[in-house]
Amino acid sequence: MTIVVLSDGDSLEQAVQSAVGDSVSVRTMPLATGVNVDADDLSVVLIDGATDLERALRLAHDFDDRRPGVTVVLGAPVSDGVAARAMQAGVRDVLSPGADGDRIREAVKRAIEVADRRRATMHSIDESRENRLIMVMSPKGGAGKTTIASNLAVGLAQRAPKEVALIDADLQFGDVGNALRLLAETNIRDAIAGGLQDVTEVKVHLTPHRSGLFALCAPDQPGVADEITAQAFTKAVSMLADEFRYVVVDTDPGLGERTLTVMDHATDLVFVAATDVASVRGLRKTIDALDSIGMTSHQRHFVLNRSDAKVGLDVADIASTIGMEPDVLVPSSRTLPVSMNQGTPILEMDEPSPATGPLWSLVDRFHADPDADDGHNSGRRPGGLLRRRN
Ligand SMILES: Nc1ncnc2c1ncn2[C@@H]1O[C@H](COP(=O)(O)OP(=O)(O)OP(=O)(O)O)[C@@H](O)[C@H]1O
Ligand SMILES: [Mg+2]
Structure with a gap:
């Protein structure tokens, strides 16, 4: 900015x-x-x-x-x-x-x-005709990827119902199903077992969510992840990306083979980091690694999560370490773990939390609010950027 x-x-x-x-x-x-x-x-x-x-x-x-x-x-x-x-x-x-x-x-x-x-x-x-394949990623576990990915997908689905798929690429410990309170009867393993000849075979393994999105859940046993190759997984994702206007992929931490293979097809990377030194350094290394292998064509977005943490680095230091200003600052809010435990992303909830506005502003980056007027639709606007700093 x-x-x-x-x-x-x-x-x-x-x-x-x-x-x-x-x-x-x-x-x-x-x-x-x-x-x-x-x-x-x-x-x-x-x-x-x-x-x-x-x-x-x-x-x-x-x-x-x-x-x-x-x-x-x-x-x-x-x-x-x-x-x-x-x-x-x-x-x-x-x-x-x-x-x-x-x-x-x-x-x-x-x-x-x-x-x-x-x-x-x-x-x-500009991009209304181009489908977006959005990967939510972070070098460290627990940074908030699933929280951000599920809210982004639910927010997009409110603006583009039936045009959003959320894919859990954390095949071992994925919890998109829990985050959305889905009773998934079928998952990515079944989708791939169909042979991936036809997108319909993949689509029948999607689980509909009340917000209007469709989720492709992770297997319920961690061991199954080994059966799924990065290539097969990526093929399923790219077939869905041809069909859906927005595909949001929640990843496991780091730059594993599956994440890198899907990335070849992605349009957008949403980096999630917290304000602690390890998280920030990890993101810096991730970005350097992507630059060094020529993965530079994506649109990059940077979400700083728990941005108001008292013990962390300050925003200016983080921006200079990473070489990128945060696009969205999501403050700590106890509503987030509560909503995750209830299986209701906060963008579906009526009562706003301090994280609601920033999460909507992340949604805005992909799909603007059609009802936005000239600065007066409060509640959904990002609030934190120009806050006074202590
Ligand atoms: N801004 C926040 N304020 C408070 N709690 C948060 C915030 N963001 C995430 N959390 C909580 O932190 C925990 C970890 O978040 P989440 O599961 O989204 O991280 P993750 O990056 O997906 O983790 P993993 O690497 O294990 O997949 C969850 O309990 C979540 O509710
Ligand atoms: Mg997660």
């Missing part, structure tokens, strides 16, 4: 950085950079219009035309007519030079939300 301040001075950058904290990176570039701002994960530009308002408005207009995924905030004294002209130029908000920290934080937070939503919508339009 990056905010670029287009300005020939650095005072705006300082004001924004101290308002939003370290979890968002803020950089200044000269006004002459114009729309060609080159920054990873750019969502918001703040254009300094204090010295030359006309130039700033022209620039805002250019962003509106040519960089629709970027939200523009204008820094300028608010005098008669400025707000209306700024709006016509596609500016989302105007910050006057005396704006205090709270006002800046609020403006930036809104701008990021708008940018996220626009990008999610653009993405879902």
